[in-house]
Amino acid sequence: xxxxxxxxxxxxxxxxxxxxxxxxxxxxxxxxxxxxxxxxxxxxxxxxxxxxxxxxxxxxxxxxxxxxxxxxxxxxxxxxxxxxxxxxxxxxxxxxxxxxxxxxxxxxxxxxxxxxxxxxxxxxxxxxxxxxxxxxxxxxxxxxxxxxxxxxxxxxxxxxxxxxxxxxxxxxxxxxxxxxxxxxxxxxxxxxxxxxxxxxxxxxxxxxxxxxxxxxxxxxxxxxxxxxxxxxxxxxxxxxxxxxxxxxxxxxxxxxxxxxxxxxxxxxxxxxxxxxxxxxxxxxxxxxxxxxxxxxxxxxxxxxxxxxxxxxxxxxxxxxxxxxxxxxxxxxxxxxxxxxxxxxxxxxxxxxxxxxxxxxxxxxxxxxxxxxxxxxxxxxxxxxxxxxxxxxxxxxxxxxxxxxxxxxxxxxxxxxxxxxxxxxxxxxxxxxxxxxxxxxxxxxxxxxxxxxxxxxxxxxxxxxxxxxxxxxxxxxxxxxxxxxxxxxxxxxxxxxxxxxxxxxxxxxxxxxxxxxxxxxxxxxxxxxxxxxxxxxxxxxxxxxxxxxxxxxxxxxxxxxxxxxxxxxxxxxxxxxxxxxxxxxxxxxxxxxxxxxxxxxxxxxxxxxxxxxxxxxxxxxxxxxxxxxxxxxxxxxxxxxxxxxxxxxxxxxxxxxxxxxxxxxxxxxxxxxxxxxxxxx
Ligand SMILES: [Zn+2]
Numbered sequence: 001x002x003x004x005x006x007x008x009x010x011x012x013x014x015x016x017x018x019x020x021x022x023x024x025x026x027x028x029x030x031x032x033x034x035x036x037x038x039x040x041x042x043x044x045x046x047x048x049x050x051x052x053x054x055x056x057x058x059x060x061x062x063x064x065x066x067x068x069x070x071x072x073x074x075x076x077x078x079x080x081x082x083x084x085x086x087x088x089x090x091x092x093x094x095x096x097x098x099x100x101x102x103x104x105x106x107x108x109x110x111x112x113x114x115x116x117x118x119x120x121x122x123x124x125x126x127x128x129x130x131x132x133x134x135x136x137x138x139x140x141x142x143x144x145x146x147x148x149x150x151x152x153x154x155x156x157x158x159x160x161x162x163x164x165x166x167x168x169x170x171x172x173x174x175x176x177x178x179x180x181x182x183x184x185x186x187x188x189x190x191x192x193x194x195x196x197x198x199x200x201x202x203x204x205x206x207x208x209x210x211x212x213x214x215x216x217x218x219x220x221x222x223x224x225x226x227x228x229x230x231x232x233x234x235x236x237x238x239x240x241x242x243x244x245x246x247x248x249x250x251x252x253x254x255x256x257x258x259x260x261x262x263x264x265x266x267x268x269x270x271x272x273x274x275x276x277x278x279x280x281x282x283x284x285x286x287x288x289x290x291x292x293x294x295x296x297x298x299x300x301x302x303x304x305x306x307x308x309x310x311x312x313x314x315x316x317x318x319x320x321x322x323x324x325x326x327x328x329x330x331x332x333x334x335x336x337x338x339x340x341x342x343x344x345x346x347x348x349x350x351x352x353x354x355x356x357x358x359x360x361x362x363x364x365x366x367x368x369x370x371x372x373x374x375x376x377x378x379x380x381x382x383x384x385x386x387x388x389x390x391x392x393x394x395x396x397x398x399x400x401x402x403x404x405x406x407x408x409x410x411x412x413x414x415x416x417x418x419x420x421x422x423x424x425x426x427x428x429x430x431x432x433x434x435x436x437x438x439x440x441x442x443x444x445x446x447x448x449x450x451x452x453x454x455x456x457x458x459x460x461x462x463x464x465x466x467x468x469x470x471x472x473x474x475x476x477x478x479x480x481x482x483x484x485x486x487x488x489x490x491x492x493x494x495x496x497x498x499x500x501x502x503x504x505x506x507x508x509x510x511x512x513x514x515x516x517x518x519x520x521x522x523x524x525x526x527x528x529x530x531x532x533x534x535x536x537x538x539x540x541x542x543x544x545x546x547x548x549x550x551x552x553x554x555x556x557x558x559x560x561x562x563x564x565x566x567x568x569x570x571x572x573x574x575x576x577x578x579x580x581x582x583x584x585x586x587x588x589x590x591x592x593x594x595x596x597x598x599x600x601x602x603x604x605x606x607x608x609x610x611x612x613x614x615x616x617x618x619x620x621x622x623x624x625x626x627x628x629x630x631x632x633x634x635x636x637x638x639x640x641x642x643x644x645x646x647x648x649x650x651x652x653x654x655x656x657x658x659x660x661x662x663x664x665x666x667x668x669x670x671x672x673x674x675x676x677x678x679x680x
Contacts, residue, residue, distance in 0.1 A: 001080055002087075002094055007575055010083055013090040014067035016054045022220050023074055025268045025312040038074055038311060039063045043341050043412075050588075055572050057588040064584035066573055079577050089220075112180045113193050113250050117215075117223040119176065120195055123167060124158025124213040134159040138212050141231055145280065146360050151287045154262055155214065160228060162210035168196045178204070183246045194246040195226070208243065214279045216244075216251070216297070217261035219308070225251035227258070227279055227297070242279075244297065254302040257309070258282055258295040266291035267312040274347075275301075275309075275318045281355035289364035290371075306340050317345040317375055321354045331385075334378055338410040344378040347371060379407050379420050383427050401428065401438065408435075409442035492546070495630070498623040499549035500586050505529055505616055506556055507587065511565050514613050529616060530560055536620055542627055548582035555579075621669050628666045635659045 002010075017033065020026065026033035026049060037047035037058045046060035057064035063073065071082040087094045128134040138159025142152055151157075160167060171181055182204070183194030198204045211228030218224045225245035245251050259282040267273045274293040276282060285293040296305055309316060316337060337344050349358050359367060383404050390396035404424055411417045421439055425432040510530035517525040534557065537543075544550040552571055559566040571583030639655050642648040669675075 002083055004575075006087070006092065006094055007083060009092050010086050010090070011066070011068070011573055011575065013092055014086045015051070015090075016049055016056060016067050016070070017051045019067040019070055019086070019089070020049050020056055023311055025271075036310070037061060037063075043314075053568065053572060053588075055584045055588065057584055062585055063581075064588060065577070065581035066584070069577055069581045069584075072577060082577075109180075109191055110249055112177070113191075113248065114222050114224075116171070116176055116180050116193055116195070117225070117250075119171065119174070120167065120193075120226070121156055121158065121213075121215045121223050123170065124160055124215075125156060126158075127161055128157070128159035128212075131161065133161055137162075137210075137231060141212050145356075146287075147283055148287060151283055154286070155259075155283060156223075158213040158215070160206060160208040160211050160213055164205040164209045166209070167206045168204050171195070183248060190246055190248045193225075193248060193250075207245075211243065214258070216256060216258055218250075218256065219260055219264065219311075221261045222250075224256060225253075229279070252304075253297055253299055255304040255308070256297065257305055258297050259286070260294050260308060262286065263292050263294050264312055267309070271313050272315040272317065273309050273313050275316055276355045277319075277321075278354075278356065281319070281359075284356045284359035285367075288359045288362070288367055290359070290367065301334075301336065303336060303340070306337050306342065310340060310342060314341065315343045315345075317347055317371070318378075319347045319349065319355045321349055331382055334382075335407050335410045338378070338407060339412075341412050345375045346378050346381040347375050348381070379404070379411075380423060380427070382407060383424050387428060397428075401430065401435070404428070405435070405438045405442050408439050495623075495626050496546045496549065498619060498626060499544050499546050499553075501619045502533055502623060503549060503552055503556070503586060505619065506533055506553075507566060507568065507571070509612060510556075510560070512612060514616065529612065533616065533620065534560075540624060542624070545627075545630075548578050551576060551579045552583060552586075618673070621673055625666060625669045625673060625675070628662050628669065632659065632662050632666065635662065 017026070020033075020035075024035040024038050024047065026035040027045070031050070031052060033049040033051070034045040035047050035049075036042055036045050037060055039047075039058060040061040040063075042060055044060075047056065047058045049056045055064060055066050056070055065073070067086060068079065068082050071077060071085050072079060075082070075085065077085060084094060086092075128138040142157060147157075168181060172178065178196070178198075180192050181196035182198045183190045183192045195207055196204050197207050208226065208228035211230050214227040214229070215223045216225040216227060225248070227245075228243050230241055230243070244253065247253060258279055263273070263282075263286075270292045272292060274285065274290060276285065276293060276295050278295055282293050282295045285291075294309070296302075306316075318334065334344055334346075349355065353361075358370075362370070383400075386400045386403060390400045408417055408420045408424065411420065417439065418436075421436045422432055425435045428435075506529065510528065512529050514527050514529050514532050517527060519525065544553050555570060555574065556566050559570060568583075568587050572580055572587065574580045574583065635655050635658055639652055639659070642652050642655065
């Protein structure tokens, strides 16, 4: 669907560091970069990126691959879409050949909505600078709020004309379809951007007419939705000052943060993120030099939003208005941040100030000084606040203790938790032991629930893996057949392990000399690892059974045929996504995996040159052993099948002879490997 030359161009351009940095905060260590894995929940950075090899690999969950694999996995895109994503990111023009109708449709919807949003954004920007109304109302509003040109440009602010049909008509005239302009629900998700509202009688009008426009960007800078603020002149009789795009396939309020695209580099740099409530809070703080700031779009904070921040930092400071009545409700959301393992601080602004006004009325150095002096640890902040509320009321105080206990129990770091117990006990004037006891009880309850959840998750994963490992040719399993299936799966795992090990010898040591054969009157024959293994497979008539391994072996053989030594990148940058992700697991972790492999057999030998022949032979023999076992099982099945039909004596005898050959072979192999086989 994309021609090979373009695919190669995309692979060449897609620098892994650029690709991953859009989603993960990375820190340099030696030649590689490390960060917290986006694919499994962790607090230590097990996720590594190697710019030299152009690959990523997680030492925790063992996911790995090249840029294409990363985008497929992270954005949950099929191979083709991942290529398109990268082509777009690295400005490579894609000449497309045909797509299937379903692909076309799925792709079209999301893409069309993004394109339309981009079109709308540019239209709103032009309104503000090129129309009289836009300059007199929209631009004036931002100027009066103190926003400069740079801020307006950075956040791509705009204005929607008060003519209620202006945008819709312009969009339709420009060739955009009504179905993407309006928002329609299919019961589960909404499709269409909702920039236009359609009444039941068919009348259509602009959702945002007469509002200043705040485009909401995705983490990668695409416009996924809009916020529109009605202007002061019209606020009379209007209940809702702000209006947002409706939920859609591309915009989910609870999964996005306003300003994340503009803030992410600064969040990484400062290893900290400020969380505020509104659009203008973000703009004012950014303008006064604090660029690592995002807003929760006016919704209560969600787990998804916290995880979005966690991709870039573990430190959050939440800013509250001094007179915010909703502060108690907001406090509850923070336990969630603690439970995600993030460090939370709170900054309470002076009475009557919000982040917007405060940032506007103070210089950036004043702002920084204020933050430095007033940022308070969240748990202590909450304790003091609630303590003030409770006064001397014993019932309220008991409630308070429970509330604080919940927050402390959410902290996963043991030492940090103990320090909080000490400090809070002092603040609340209760025995430290009492608070500690209550916290531990609460933790046990949490831990139990978490354990249960984790167990369910593991069970689900196991089942999924099992399903994936069933080859498509297998019939649905009856209960009696189940054990056979599991045994087969285990056998396949061992085969996969051994085929991988052989590939590692080929790729790592292929050109090393294993031994020499001296013949009279002939030149000495040199046998390399490569030649030896390939020959052994050939004379035993064995083809690799595992898909990815077989493909890798084919690549290896075709390169070796041209007398070239295959390099790791031949596999890790392979255009077959299954092969590349498999190859990364195999090659990056080669020493680690190798050690595990040998440990299992209590025969770990450091891979030194001298032992090479011995090690290759052991692996080869183990492999032949597994293959022979599979063969014996197959023959057993064939015989069982033949026995259910009449007049098969001859065929059965034939199979029995074959079985005898394999049984003798496997006993011999077993002997050499120290495996005792039952003898008849
Ligand atoms: Zn991981």
